[in-house]
Amino acid sequence: MKIDFIHKQSAHCESGVISNLLRFHGLKFDEPMIFGIGSGLFFTYLPFVRLNGIPVASYRVWPGHIFKRFAKRIGIKIERQKFSTPQAAMLELDRMLEKGQPVGMLTSVFYLDYLPAAYRFHFNAHNIIVFGKENGRYLVSDPVMEQATDISAENLTRARFAKGIPEPSGRMYYPKNVPDNFDLEKAIWAGIRQTSDDMTRIPVPLVGTKGMHYLSTRLRKWPERLGNRKAILWLGNLIRMQEEIGTGGAGFRFIYAAFLDQASAALKNEDLFAASRKLTKSGDQLRDFAYYAGRVCKDRKSDTKSFAELADMLDQCAQEERRIFSELYALSKSK
Amino acid sequence: MNQDNVPQDKENLNEGKLAKLYYATDENGHYVKVNSVGWEPETVAMQQAWEIVDKDVEEARKKVMQGKASPVLYFMKKNIMTVPMLARYIGTIGLRVRLHMLPFFFARLSRKTKEKYAFTFRITVEELIDQERLKQHHEN
Numbered sequence: 001m002k003i004d005f006i007h008k009q010s011a012h013c014e015s016g017v018i019s020n021l022l023r024f025h026g027l028k029f030d031e032p033m034i035f036g037i038g039s040g041l042f043f044t045y046l047p048f049v050r051l052n053g054i055p056v057a058s059y060r061v062w063p064g065h066i067f068k069r070f071a072k073r074i075g076i077k078i079e080r081q082k083f084s085t086p087q088a089a090m091l092e093l094d095r096m097l098e099k100g101q102p103v104g105m106l107t108s109v110f111y112l113d114y115l116p117a118a119y120r121f122h123f124n125a126h127n128i129i130v131f132g133k134e135n136g137r138y139l140v141s142d143p144v145m146e147q148a149t150d151i152s153a154e155n156l157t158r159a160r161f162a163k164g165i166p167e168p169s170g171r172m173y174y175p176k177n178v179p180d181n182f183d184l185e186k187a188i189w190a191g192i193r194q195t196s197d198d199m200t201r202i203p204v205p206l207v208g209t210k211g212m213h214y215l216s217t218r219l220r221k222w223p224e225r226l227g228n229r230k231a232i233l234w235l236g237n238l239i240r241m242q243e244e245i246g247t248g249g250a251g252f253r254f255i256y257a258a259f260l261d262q263a264s265a266a267l268k269n270e271d272l273f274a275a276s277r278k279l280t281k282s283g284d285q286l287r288d289f290a291y292y293a294g295r296v297c298k299d300r301k302s303d304t305k306s307f308a309e310l311a312d313m314l315d316q317c318a319q320e321e322r323r324i325f326s327e328l329y330a331l332s333k334s335k
Numbered sequence: 336m337n338q339d340n341v342p343q344d345k346e347n348l349n350e351g352k353l354a355k356l357y358y359a360t361d362e363n364g365h366y367v368k369v370n371s372v373g374w375e376p377e378t379v380a381m382q383q384a385w386e387i388v389d390k391d392v393e394e395a396r397k398k399v400m401q402g403k404a405s406p407v408l409y410f411m412k413k414n415i416m417t418v419p420m421l422a423r424y425i426g427t428i429g430l431r432v433r434l435h436m437l438p439f440f441f442a443r444l445s446r447k448t449k450e451k452y453a454f455t456f457r458i459t460v461e462e463l464i465d466q467e468r469l470k471q472h473h474e475n
Contacts, residue, residue, distance in 0.1 A: 009370075011356045032358065032366070052417070110415070118348035118381050122415060146354060146370070163423035164416075233387070239380040249336060254358040258366035277364050284336055294376020297383055 002132035005102050007141040007148040011248030011255055014066045015040060016143025017104045017127040022076075024102055025178045036259030037073050037191040038066035041252050042198055044207050045215040054237045057215065059251030061198075063125035063166070067173075069194070073187040077177035082169045086157045089170030093130060093138075096174070102131035102141075105172040108162030112142070114149045119244075124162050144246060188263045189335045195256075196329035200322055209325065212318035220311040223302040231302040235310075239290050239297070250290075253283035275328055282320040289313045336360065338369050347373025348381055388415055399469060405441030406463055407432070410456040424455040 005024055010016030010031040015038065019031045035041070040060050047055045060066075071078050083089035096103050109115060109123040132139035137150045151159075160170045199208040206214060219238075222231040242251040248258075257279040264272035289310060296306050338359040354370040361367050395412040398404040411421050422429045425448070434440045435452075446460070453460045462468060 009356050009368075011358065114352070116348060116350045116352045118350075118385065119353075121384075122420065144353070144355065164420040167423070233383065236380040236383040239376055240384065243374065243377045244381070249341075249357045249359070254336065254366075258358040261364075261366045273364075276366075280336070280360055280364065287336060290376050294379045297376075298379045 001097055002134060002139060003097065003100050003102055005129075005131040005141065005148075008143075009146050010143040012040070012060075012246045012252070013127040013143050014038075014063065015255075017129055018067060018070060020129055020141055020143060021102065021104055021175060022178065025175050027074075027076075027178050030262060032255050032258035032262055034070050035066060035252070035255050036195075036263060037187045038068075038070035039191050039194040039198070040066040041195050041256045042207070043209070043211045043251075045211045045218075046206060047218065054234055057238055057241050059242055059247065059253075069191070073190050074182050075179040076175050078173050079176040080171065080173045082171045084169075086161050086170065089160055089172070090153065090157055093172065094133065096172075097130070097133055101174055102129050103172045103174050104129050105160060105170075106168035107156075107159035108164075108168065109159075110162065111155045111159035112151065113155055114140070114142070114145070114151060122162070122164055124164055124166055124168055130156070185267055188267065189332050192263075192328055193332035196325040196332060199325040200329060209318045209322040212321065213315055216311040216315040216318060219314060220308055223304050223307050228300070228302045231307070232297055232300055235293050235302075235307075236297045239293050242286065243290050250283035250286040253279055253286055257283060271331055275324055275331075278320070278324050282317050282324065285313060285317050285320070289317065337362075338367055341369045341371050342374040343371060344373045344375045344378065346375070347378050349373055388412075396469060399466065402438055405436050405438050406466070406469065407441060407452060408436040409469065410452070410458070410463065411436075414456055421455065425451050 006020070008016075008020060008023070010019060012031065012035060015031045015035040018034050018038075019029055022029055042061045043059055045055065045057045049056045067078070070076075081092065083092065093103060093105075104127055106124070107126050107128055109126045110120050112120065112126070112128070127143070129141040129143075130138050131141055131148075134150070137152055138156050139148060139150050141148045160168055162168060202208055202210075205211065219235075222234060226234065243249070248255040257276045260272045260276035260279065264270065264276060292306070292313070293310055296302065296310070336357070336359045338361060341357050341359050349372065354372050357369050357371050358366050359369045392409070392412045395404065395409040399406055399409045411418070416424075418429045418432050422432045425432060435444060435448075449460050449463060453463045456463065
């Protein structure tokens with residue numbers, strides 16, 4: 001069976017899945033709009049939480065939060081399920097497809113064999129939509145892919161029941177109710193208020209623009225503290241977090257700037273477009289940061305001078321973003 | 336980033352399967368969507384991450400060849416897993432998985448446990464215990 005479903009590519013998997021699912025249910029939201037209203041942008045650096053021995057740096061909110069916040073602000077009711085056995089999970093999926101309902105689900109990238117091999121690490125919070133089954137293979141709309149694709153039942157089962165952190169446990173979801181009308185203006189300002197608040201006003205040095213500043217101070221000392229090999233490794237990991245699959249460039253800054261651009265058009269608010277332009281500029285600086293970091297990684301030489309320069313670049317971005325989001329906070333408060 | 340500056344580096348790891356979506360600006364600063372086939376700094380960072388995986392796999396393979404570790408170690412590294420993760424797949428605790436990585440304990444595993452490992456690594460039990468094949472893995 002095949003459901004009449006339109007796949008559109010997006011940069012980030014979570015906002016992309018929401019966008020594609022809602023289009024099926026008759027609501028038109030472009031990806032940046034969902035990312036912005038769901039307050040997807042963030043920054044955290046957690047030196048004491050390590051994945052494979054490398055500290056966690058993230059340019060966005062925890063997986064699942066964009067969906068939760070967006071659904072709340074627009075007023076969409078989501079039905080969520082999780083399962084204890086793969087058999088039950090696949091049976092329920094088949095039942096939903098029989099009913100003509102495309103289903104979003106959490107998967108592990110490791111088992112999605114339509115992706116290039118280089119991307120297939122154990123990342124267990126990737127969102128995809130399954131919208132049909134043909135000849136025993138499931139039809140998949142993976143938001144990061146240009147076209148819809150398909151996957152074998154075995155690989156999909158494994159992807160849905162991958163172990164590690166987090167465990168998808170066959171989680172799947174679909175909109176139960178979509179509202180006929182909603183207050184877009186209120187939702188946009190609520191999204192902006194939360195993001196600008198998160199970025200500038202949480203009194204913890206590890207998050208928001210303070211976290212970016214903190215990372216820059218730590219980064220400066222990496223060559224002495226860690227030695228050549230590890231410093232390069234940690235820097236490479238930072239580039240991957242910022243630029244690898246799903247960020248739309250510059251650690252989600254460009255998606256967010258696109259959101260501000262679209263919001264400015266929707267609300268006819270020139271201030272938001274001005275903020276979008278500033279964020280574009282500071283995003284360009286983050287791209288420069290990744291570019292020079294990539295050069296350092298390629299040469300495999302971690303001299304203190306280049307790390308100090310990289311730290312300066314990052315710190316500059318932190319200050320710039322601090323200004324942008326403080327302004328946005330003041331703006332959203334006045335609404 | 337201006338839409339004309341979206342990188343299109345031909346040397347990438349995408350196997351022609353993927354052209355990622357980027358958000359870039361037009362001449363007026365408004366956003367448009369542009370596909371990109373690859374960007375060098377990102378490719379470098381990814382290659383670097385895979386080099387470490389490959390090095391770990393090769394080290395594990397040598398250990399197994401020398402009789403210092405069981406094939407469980409090799410296949411765990413090959414599947415980029417960690418001990419706690421593998422323990423979750425097998426349905427046991429990390430300590431037992433660590434023991435199974437020693438040839439002494441691995442030789443005494445029941446067929447059922449070996450099947451669990453083989454299923455997790457997506458191979459047959461024969462492939463799991465066949466050390467000759469491991470030698471060839473390197474040559475390939």
